[in-house]
Amino acid sequence: MDEDPIETAIGRFGKYQTWILFLISVGWFPCEYQLNNVVFLIPSVEYKCLDNNVTNYCPCNNPEYDTSTIVSSVTSEWDLICNRTHLASLAQSMMQIGILFGSLLFGYFSDRSGRKSVVLTSLILEVVFIIISAVVPYFWLLLVCQFLIGVAIGGSMLSCYILAVELCGKSFRPYLSGLLEVSFLISYITLPIIAYFVRDWRQLQLVTSVPWIIVIVYYWLIPESPRWLITVGRKKEAIDILTHIAKKNNRPTDNIEAIVEKVELLNKIDSKNQQKVTYIDLFRTPKIRVYTIITALIWMFCSHTFFGINQYIGRLQGNLYLNVLLSAACLTPGLIIVIIATLRLRRKVSIISSFTTAAVSLLVFIFIPSDMRAATLAFAIIGLIGAYTSFVQVYLYSSEIFPTVIRNTALGFSSMFARFGSFIAPFVVNIGIEWVSILIFSSVAFSAAILCYFLPETKATTLPNTIKQREQAEM
Known part of the structure; x- marks a missing residue:
């Protein structure tokens, strides 16, 4: 392979x-x-x-x-x-x-x-x-x-x-x-x-x-x-x-x-x-079963974190059209970061780093005084970039983990959990106590980083075609 x-x-x-x-x-x-x-x-x-x-x-x-x-x-x-x-x-x-x-x-x-x-x-x-x-x-x-x-x-x-x-x-x-x-x-x-x-x-x-x-x-x-x-x-x-x-x-x-x-x-x-591939194939064998559950949770946590932080970025005061442009511009460096990280770092290291960046920046965000608007905006943007780069990488990482015969099925299953994450995010944002909302998003990002540790390294490996090939591959 x-x-x-x-x-x-x-x-x-x-x-x-x-x-x-x-x-x-x-x-x-x-x-x-x-x-x-x-x-x-x-x-x-x-x-x-x-x-x-x-x-x-x-x-x-x-x-x-x-x-x-x-x-x-x-x-x-x-x-x-x-x-x-x-x-x-x-x-x-x-x-x-x-x-x-x-x-x-x-x-x-x-x-x-x-x-x-x-x-x-x-x-x-x-x-x-x-x-x-x-x-x-x-x-x-x-x-x-x-x-x-x-x-x-x-x-x-x-x-x-x-x-x-x-x-x-x-x-x-x-x-x-x-x-x-x-x-x-x-x-x-x-x-x-x-x-x-x-x-x-x-x-x-x-x-x-x-x-x-x-x-x-x-x-x-x-x-x-x-x-x-x-x-x-x-x-x-x-x-x-x-x-x-x-x-x-x-x-x-x-x-x-x-x-x-x-x-x-x-x-x-x-x-x-x-x-005759079905979603049951995601749970038939030991490794695929574990990878399916972990990947689904990571997608859910990733989506939850990204859309949650994006809610705060979207509350910027000022011109509506300019605010959306600023939100888009702050994500642009994420492309460069993703390419450099996937080239220079192992998959697990790069995606764990992205989740950790989002989680840590949100923790810092909690302790910044509300009157320091530039600082709060800066750390919110760093958190958004961390969540965005995680989202980009989780697509690549998941597609490399699962074999060809069930790859789309696995990503479809994981994407379903991502929708659950995006459903929940607005409710967390509207809890009414800002530090509680931010702490939840930070904790979820940390949890995603920890879960990534239990997935196999896939950098520079050939895409597996069969379930047997994935089951026989080493971590």
């Missing part, structure tokens, strides 16, 4: 993989916009209650909304104020619920039916559901669309990432984890700029979705994962795709059939059985 035969055939990361990474990054933009645009779609709004001419008064039957920042929002269109504020929270959470279901559903079908079909389906459905959400006349229909958008996002986040990882060689994976985040940061930075000029929520949904209907052409541009094809016994298709990629990368093709046969020999897979 020291040598990666697929890397030998098509190279660590050539022109073809660069092209696929570009397509995935472009196709991801609607997903990234939806994950970040809630502050513009469902904002907290100022209003004057015309019943008695009092600002932000409840109950209010005749509100007049402040349109100086956002002309039209979900909040103002359906009067999600006073005794209807819980509906605003519901609208925000429906997408997270959808992502949970999408991660499980598409993760399962990706391991059974292939990476390409799930990538195409999720990207196309994502755009379609966003467009529909922009024209719905009723609030309950918007809730349905938010859920369906989340389902598609859950599928695209996992399947696109796994396809990219499986198309590159083991020596390039550290770079890939950072490069795949470029679309997130670009969308995060450009969203407030777009929203500044498009201040109607329906138009904003259309502007950030309609151009991406072009992902339909990905059917002819994106290949199936050759690693997956080999694990399910589709040898000829794998050879054809590897040959095509090798030609694009100017590599020899005469040894590809022998390489595929070598991988088949290493895998020793009964292809008939491999087409």
Whole structure:
């Protein structure tokens, strides 16, 4: 397992993989916009209650909304104020619920039916559901669309990432984890700029979705994962795709059939059985069972910490659009940190360091006097960067831990737990006692760091293809 035969055939990361990474990054933009645009779609709004001419008064039957920042929002269109504020929270959470279901559903079908079909389906459905959400006349229909958008996002986040990882060689994976985040940061930075000029929520949904209907052409541009094809016994298709990629990368093709046969020999897979992967496979064998439980908890703690800290960053005083830009800018150094850490450090060391950085910065945050605003902001940002880099690395680390045959299923299961973490975070933020909330987030980050210690080291190792290979591998 020291040598990666697929890397030998098509190279660590050539022109073809660069092209696929570009397509995935472009196709991801609607997903990234939806994950970040809630502050513009469902904002907290100022209003004057015309019943008695009092600002932000409840109950209010005749509100007049402040349109100086956002002309039209979900909040103002359906009067999600006073005794209807819980509906605003519901609208925000429906997408997270959808992502949970999408991660499980598409993760399962990706391991059974292939990476390409799930990538195409999720990207196309994502755009379609966003467009529909922009024209719905009723609030309950918007809730349905938010859920369906989340389902598609859950599928695209996992399947696109796994396809990219499986198309590159083991020596390039550290770079890939950072490069795949470029679309997130670009969308995060450009969203407030777009929203500044498009201040109607329906138009904003259309502007950030309609151009991406072009992902339909990905059917002819994106290949199936050759690693997956080999694990399910589709040898000829794998050879054809590897040959095509090798030609694009100017590599020899005469040894590809022998390489595929070598991988088949290493895998020793009964292809008939491999087409019946279920979530039960995550708990059948001792090591995989332990890794599944630990990884799921780490994802939950990571998501909980990131979204919790992000809540505090989002409470900055000042211009809404500028605040979102600042939040995005503070995450940009995380890309460089991730690449350097994954190149220079062992996986366990780098991810444990990230979680510890988040936890320690939050502890310091508790003891900083509230009037020292610059210092509190600085440590909050350090904590956010620590949580963000943990989030980026946990995708790579998890994809390296689990074998090809259950990789998407495992990440789908872990992503489900990440949604639980994001659900809980707002409640912790709103406890009402700031130091208690921050202490909880810090403790959770420390717990994630400790759990990482019990996972195997995966740096510079070939991706395992079968459960047996993972079970026989040493820690």
